[in-house]
Amino acid sequence: MERTFKRRIQGKKTRDGAGVKLLRVLADNTVPQFDPILLLDSFDSTNPEDYTAGFPMHPHRGIETISYVYRGSMTHRDSLGNEDTISDGEVQWMTAGSGILHEEKLPATERLLGVQLWLNLPAKDKMVPPAYRSIKNSEIEEIPIENGKIRLLAGEYEGHKGYMSKYLPLDYYDIHLEPEGSVTINTERERSIMLFTLVGNSRISGKLVGEKTAVKLTPGDYVEIQALDKNVQVLFISSISLEEPVAWGGPIVMNTLEELQQAFNDLRNNTFLQDKISY
Numbered sequence: 001m002e003r004t005f006k007r008r009i010q011g012k013k014t015r016d017g018a019g020v021k022l023l024r025v026l027a028d029n030t031v032p033q034f035d036p037i038l039l040l041d042s043f044d045s046t047n048p049e050d051y052t053a054g055f056p057m058h059p060h061r062g063i064e065t066i067s068y069v070y071r072g073s074m075t076h077r078d079s080l081g082n083e084d085t086i087s088d089g090e091v092q093w094m095t096a097g098s099g100i101l102h103e104e105k106l107p108a109t110e111r112l113l114g115v116q117l118w119l120n121l122p123a124k125d126k127m128v129p130p131a132y133r134s135i136k137n138s139e140i141e142e143i144p145i146e147n148g149k150i151r152l153l154a155g156e157y158e159g160h161k162g163y164m165s166k167y168l169p170l171d172y173y174d175i176h177l178e179p180e181g182s183v184t185i186n187t188e189r190e191r192s193i194m195l196f197t198l199v200g201n202s203r204i205s206g207k208l209v210g211e212k213t214a215v216k217l218t219p220g221d222y223v224e225i226q227a228l229d230k231n232v233q234v235l236f237i238s239s240i241s242l243e244e245p246v247a248w249g250g251p252i253v254m255n256t257l258e259e260l261q262q263a264f265n266d267l268r269n270n271t272f273l274q275d276k277i278s279y
Contacts, residue, residue, distance in 0.1 A: 003220035004205050007033045011042050011212045017055035025214045028248045033216050034194055035241045036168055038253060039118035042212055048108035055104040059272060060096035061263050062126045062253040064119040067092040072112035078102035079273055082132040091135035091153050099272045100130035123244050123255045125167045135163045147181025171238040177227035184224045185236060192241040193217045200232035
């Protein structure tokens with residue numbers, strides 16, 4: 001059975017961090033449909049003034065942040081002492097868990113193009129130790145397909161394996177199609193699957209989808225993605241719905257209001273971090 005559309009959302013312009021211009025595609029009002037993906041921000045600019053202010057040091061708890069920079073670079077620094085830069089096609093994967101502080105700097109470049117996802121952590125894993133890992137190009141397999149390629153950012157694709165998520169299964173593909181090219185992606189029927197048209201207009205399950213649009217799909221066994229008359233780049237994200245309560249306050253996502261209040265109390269009382277290096 002072919003998957004069809006459950007919901008379609010276009011990004012809206014906003015600012016975050018110290019004034020970074022971005023498109024916010026998914027947020028707190030889309031959680032029920034896109035579970036377990038909480039947030040999706042898209043970056044696409046040729047003007048460094050849009051983004052070089054970056055994201056100063058800030059806290060997270062209860063989630064994982066997954067940043068994919070297809071063009072440009074991003075430098076991460078955190079309270080665990082990690083400092084790392086990804087560029088042109090690489091991924092940053094940060095597990096906030098029980099609590100972390102981090103900053104993201106976005107150096108000037110010819111074009112900044114990419115996305116950041118927030119992946120929810122199951123209730124049983126909300127307070128796991130924080131961690132950071134980058135996935136460099138040497139670890140990302142590029143799988144040739146007819147009229148294009150698939151960059152395997154995480155998970156599995158047709159027997160190929162990439163970086164494996166620790167807490168929730170996540171298949172994350174960057175699909176590139178040449179003009180009029182197409183690909184059929186086989187899926188496990190009950191997996192929660194969304195697509196995001198990063199570059200160009202596409203046809204998904206027979207429906208036209210404009211650039212910078214997220215589409216949540218119904219259950220099914222496969223989805224067909226087609227390019228029109230230009231090259232396209234579509235992100236495919238597959239996981240498992242948690243169907244757990246969500247209590248979301250700024251950079252903190254827990255399951256109850258009491259847990260959320262405790263997180264902000266911990267921030268005020270300087271007890272938020274269990275593992276840290278002082279700056």
